Amino acid sequence: MEKILKVDKIEKYYGSRSSLTKAIDNLSFKVEKGEFLCLMGASGSGKTTLLNCISTIDKVTSGHILVEELDITKLKGNELNKFRRKELGFIFQDFNLLDTLTAYENIALALSIQSVSPSIIEQKIKKVAEELDIKDILNKYPYQMSGGQKQRVASARAIVTDPKLILADEPTGSLDSKSAKMLLEKFNYLDEHGATILMVTHDAFTASYARRVIFIKDGKIFKEIRKGECSRKEFFDKIIDVVTLLGGNLNDAL
Amino acid sequence: MMLYKLSLKNIKKSIKDYAIYFFTLILGVAIFYVFNALDSQTVMMDVSTSTVELINLMMTMLSGVSVFVSFILGFLIIYASRFLIKRRNKEFGIYLTLGMSKRKISLILFFETLFIGIISLLVGLVLGILLSQVMSLVVANMFEANLTKFAFVFSSSACIKTIIYFSIMYILVMIFNTYSVSKCKLIDLLNGSKKAEKIKLKNPYLCIIIFIISCLVLGKAYHMVTVEFLTLQEVMDILKPIIMGAVSTFFIFWSLSGLILRIAMSFKKFYYKDLNSFTLRQFSSKINTTVFSTTIICLMLFITICLLSACLTMKNSMNANIRKLAPVDADFSIIMNMERYYDDFRSMGFNDSQIKNSHYTVKEMFQLYHFDILSYFKNYIDVNLYTTPDLTMNHTLGSKLEMVRTRFPFLDYDDPEAIMKISDYNQVAKFYGIKEYSLNNDEYMIVADFKSMVDIRNIALENKETINLFGHNLKPKYNSCQDGFLEMSSQHINTGIILVPDNIVDEEYLYENHLIGNYKTTNKKEIRKIENKINKLDDNNPKVNEYLLPSGSTKLDIKEATVGLSAMVTFIGLYLGVIFLISSAAILGLKELSESSDNKERFICLRKIGTDEKMINKALFRQIAIFFMLPLILALIHSIFGIMFAVKILEVFGNEQLLPSIIVTAIVIIIIYGGYFLITYFCSKNIIKERH
Numbered sequence: 001m002e003k004i005l006k007v008d009k010i011e012k013y014y015g016s017r018s019s020l021t022k023a024i025d026n027l028s029f030k031v032e033k034g035e036f037l038c039l040m041g042a043s044g045s046g047k048t049t050l051l052n053c054i055s056t057i058d059k060v061t062s063g064h065i066l067v068e069e070l071d072i073t074k075l076k077g078n079e080l081n082k083f084r085r086k087e088l089g090f091i092f093q094d095f096n097l098l099d100t101l102t103a104y105e106n107i108a109l110a111l112s113i114q115s116v117s118p119s120i121i122e123q124k125i126k127k128v129a130e131e132l133d134i135k136d137i138l139n140k141y142p143y144q145m146s147g148g149q150k151q152r153v154a155s156a157r158a159i160v161t162d163p164k165l166i167l168a169d170e171p172t173g174s175l176d177s178k179s180a181k182m183l184l185e186k187f188n189y190l191d192e193h194g195a196t197i198l199m200v201t202h203d204a205f206t207a208s209y210a211r212r213v214i215f216i217k218d219g220k221i222f223k224e225i226r227k228g229e230c231s232r233k234e235f236f237d238k239i240i241d242v243v244t245l246l247g248g249n250l251n252d253a254l
Numbered sequence: 255m256m257l258y259k260l261s262l263k264n265i266k267k268s269i270k271d272y273a274i275y276f277f278t279l280i281l282g283v284a285i286f287y288v289f290n291a292l293d294s295q296t297v298m299m300d301v302s303t304s305t306v307e308l309i310n311l312m313m314t315m316l317s318g319v320s321v322f323v324s325f326i327l328g329f330l331i332i333y334a335s336r337f338l339i340k341r342r343n344k345e346f347g348i349y350l351t352l353g354m355s356k357r358k359i360s361l362i363l364f365f366e367t368l369f370i371g372i373i374s375l376l377v378g379l380v381l382g383i384l385l386s387q388v389m390s391l392v393v394a395n396m397f398e399a400n401l402t403k404f405a406f407v408f409s410s411s412a413c414i415k416t417i418i419y420f421s422i423m424y425i426l427v428m429i430f431n432t433y434s435v436s437k438c439k440l441i442d443l444l445n446g447s448k449k450a451e452k453i454k455l456k457n458p459y460l461c462i463i464i465f466i467i468s469c470l471v472l473g474k475a476y477h478m479v480t481v482e483f484l485t486l487q488e489v490m491d492i493l494k495p496i497i498m499g500a501v502s503t504f505f506i507f508w509s510l511s512g513l514i515l516r517i518a519m520s521f522k523k524f525y526y527k528d529l530n531s532f533t534l535r536q537f538s539s540k541i542n543t544t545v546f547s548t549t550i551i552c553l554m555l556f557i558t559i560c561l562l563s564a565c566l567t568m569k570n571s572m573n574a575n576i577r578k579l580a581p582v583d584a585d586f587s588i589i590m591n592m593e594r595y596y597d598d599f600r601s602m603g604f605n606d607s608q609i610k611n612s613h614y615t616v617k618e619m620f621q622l623y624h625f626d627i628l629s630y631f632k633n634y635i636d637v638n639l640y641t642t643p644d645l646t647m648n649h650t651l652g653s654k655l656e657m658v659r660t661r662f663p664f665l666d667y668d669d670p671e672a673i674m675k676i677s678d679y680n681q682v683a684k685f686y687g688i689k690e691y692s693l694n695n696d697e698y699m700i701v702a703d704f705k706s707m708v709d710i711r712n713i714a715l716e717n718k719e720t721i722n723l724f725g726h727n728l729k730p731k732y733n734s735c736q737d738g739f740l741e742m743s744s745q746h747i748n749t750g751i752i753l754v755p756d757n758i759v760d761e762e763y764l765y766e767n768h769l770i771g772n773y774k775t776t777n778k779k780e781i782r783k784i785e786n787k788i789n790k791l792d793d794n795n796p797k798v799n800e801y802l803l804p805s806g807s808t809k810l811d812i813k814e815a816t817v818g819l820s821a822m823v824t825f826i827g828l829y830l831g832v833i834f835l836i837s838s839a840a841i842l843g844l845k846e847l848s849e850s851s852d853n854k855e856r857f858i859c860l861r862k863i864g865t866d867e868k869m870i871n872k873a874l875f876r877q878i879a880i881f882f883m884l885p886l887i888l889a890l891i892h893s894i895f896g897i898m899f900a901v902k903i904l905e906v907f908g909n910e911q912l913l914p915s916i917i918v919t920a921i922v923i924i925i926i927y928g929g930y931f932l933i934t935y936f937c938s939k940n941i942i943k944e945r946h
Binding site for chain 1: 522523525526527528529530531532535536539856859860861862863864865866867868869
């Protein structure tokens with residue numbers, strides 16, 4: 001299988017020499033094309049730091065992150081923005097939709113900053129809106145939408161540019177269980193249609209939708225499990241087992 | 255002590271983001287001081303007593319203006335502090351949840367206002383004192399006075415006045431802050447920033463209709479102040495277009511706020527390019543909530559532009575006028591044969607013997623007072639004016655009288671016209687260095703330079719109205735008034751002199767004798783000495799009750815009066831103009847900055863989805879530029895008509911100097927307004943920058 005992402009022995013330190021915090025400690029893994037991978041860990045385990053490093057929002061202290069053949073730890077300034085805009089799609093816990101723009105305009109913005117022409121923008125949004133079932137709310141403003149709708153719009157914005165990698169940071173964190181379920185099913189749908197998704201969560205239910213879960217503790221990989229052929233319910237139980245092993249201190253692990 | 259420290263920390267923290275506020279405060283204090291300390295500079299100048307009187311008058315007017323200015327600055331400060339408090343809702347919320355009482359929060363704000371007040375006053379005063387040193391050179395230059403010596407000037411009275419005025423403003427702010435803190439609720443404070451603002455799009459058809467109506471009303475107001483200018487007679491007449499203009503300005507912004515976005519959205523290629531959709535949305539959400547303040551700012555800018563250009567035109571024209579309209583040193587005149595209008599002069603307060611003895615020429619009268627005026631003159635001329643009750647405006651207007659009378663009911667049509675022999679006038683013209691004329695025996699002509707009167711007289715001249723004078727019928731040589739004047743003055747005030755052939759004039763109708771001359775000396779001090787001597791001829795002299803002294807109008811007097819007036823006009827114009835300009839620019843800047851901190855989240859979001867820093871900066875720049883330009887554009891359109899109106903009012907001063915004043919005004923506005931724009935942009939950029 002083709003490798004989309006290769007994280008190679010990265011480390012991330014915070015603080016000064018006198019009080020050093022190792023947020024990520026010599027961590028390596030790979031993501032294959034079309035995979036739906038979940039990074040799971042408690043608060044402070046380093047999973048968000050890891051995601052920030054992959055998304056180039058933060059810089060690693062040492063090590064390399066390769067997206068396809070490109071070493072993104074070496075990128076600078078506008079190269080970073082270009083990379084982010086072209087190769088990555090983001091889904092955030094708090095949606096990060098622009099409240100002054102309609103759903104349509106929010107999605108269009110991801111394309112217009114890449115200088116895509118309005119007619120192509122329209123086609124692409126039509127397609128993605130159908131996939132994510134947000135056709136009816138395209139002309140609504142964020143304040144007129146439910147949390148689930150907002151997150152689906154945000155997801156539409158993330159995938160409309162056909163990114164190599166979709167990064168989702170606690171995408172269900174602000175959603176009620178029904179909306180969360182619906183969103184995750186959409187993720188499965190996207191995954192089946194070839195998208196590569198890297199999701200970060202501390203919620204076992206959310207993680208159970210992924211095909212592979214990597215558990216992170218204190219900045220290191222604690223364990224990795226695959227869904228394989230088992231059902232979502234069975235995979236969820238497996239995850240809970242590891243969570244228990246982890247010490248059960250993943251807050252609100254259900 | 256804790257509260258005290260908190261306040262100090264807060265100021266330190268916000269000084270960077272709100273540099274514009276502190277900057278404006280300091281500038282406000284400095285300008286206030288400079289203009290109130292203007293008189294202290296004149297102390298060491300070598301000026302005459304009449305100039306000193308003018309300066310005193312100017313200072314009285316300036317302190318009146320200062321009260322008005324302090325209202326504007328007070329409004330600005332309260333407005334600004336409302337912003338600053340709003341922005342810190344969350345901080346106050348945290349204090350309250352920690353158990354701090356509202357009284358203590360008020361106390362924090364009290365300390366902050368106190369510190370800001372003290373700092374801005376101190377820095378502003380220091381700046382003001384420095385600026386007023388520069389100003390002293392300007393003042394000296396304006397009054398054409400020699401600086402006897404350069405000395406460091408400090409006006410303690412202006413300093414105290416500044417401190418008192420600004421202290422009152424700051425105390426008002428403190429009261430206002432305490433009030434707004436006591437009113438707020440904890441839940442609102444904590445959630446303040448999260449409150450989603452509803453985006454309402456106005457009905458586009460309603461917007462279009464209102465836009466069109468406002469434009470029509472505005473057009474009508476423009477029409478009223480320019481084309482229909484002459485029908486504006488009373489205060490109410492002038493108020494009407496002003497109110498119409500202000501209201502339509504509001505509605506134009508109101509409807510534009512709904513329209514601009516709609517229009518832009520229909521241009522898909524434009525709207526979905528780069529961050530245009532974002533910028534336009536930002537702008538439209540902002541303008542929706544700021545229609546009122548945009549209107550106020552637009553009107554303030556409009557006033558600034560008109561005030562500055564009108565005042566500068568007036569000043570420049572006045573200075574240019576003196577050279578043209580006061581070409582020689584002195585003009586003495588005396589009214590003769592007062593008996594002819596006995597009742598009129600009696601009611602003006604002249605006594606019987608003065609009226610009876612009024613048959614001496616200027617020369618003879620000075621001799622009577624044992625003053626040999628001719629010995630002081632290098633050269634002179636002696637000319638006469640005639641009047642007759644048989645030649646008034648009623649006669650010169652001829653058949654056009656009724657038409658003119660209905661249009662201008664306030665003119666005095668029964669005043670006798672001034673008549674002059676053509677040879678006398680040509681003597682004057684030659685002496686003044688202006689155009690001479692010739693007339694045939696059956697012709698007359700009118701010289702005038704007061705524009706409104708010229709227009710009225712031309713109506714009759716175009717119609718070839720003949721006049722009957724001393725038994726002769728005369729027809730007009732020209733079909734319009736010709737340029738010229740007899741009496742020296744600082745303005746174009748010659749309402750008309752009828753020039754007629756010499757041989758028809760009846761000496762019995764002699765009305766006024768003029769003696770016009772140049773002094774032998776050119777030294778200003780010596781001239782002043784001569785004129786003082788003439789002015790003192792009637793001091794303690796009983797002769798005055800029997801013989802009227804000639805009245806004089808001299809170049810020196812005219813010049814000093816003009817200089818004083820033009821200085822007054824310039825300083826008041828500059829003072830108000832600059833204050834208006836910095837206030838409106840500061841309000842815009844502050845609004846934008848407080849928005850920028852609210853917008854920070856949005857810009858972070860843009861960065862997260864990978865927008866280039868360049869594109870973000872461009873969007874921010876455009877957003878601020880539109881925000882600054884919108885009121886300015888409408889203000890400029892207003893100003894075109896405002897200046898046209900001002901030009902008509904200031905007609906007597908002449909308006910040849912309009913263009914340079916407009917250029918100077920433009921430069922002032924570009925520097926101050928543009929400066930504020932750039933500061934706002936850089937501060938906003940700083941605010942939205944990610945801080946790790």
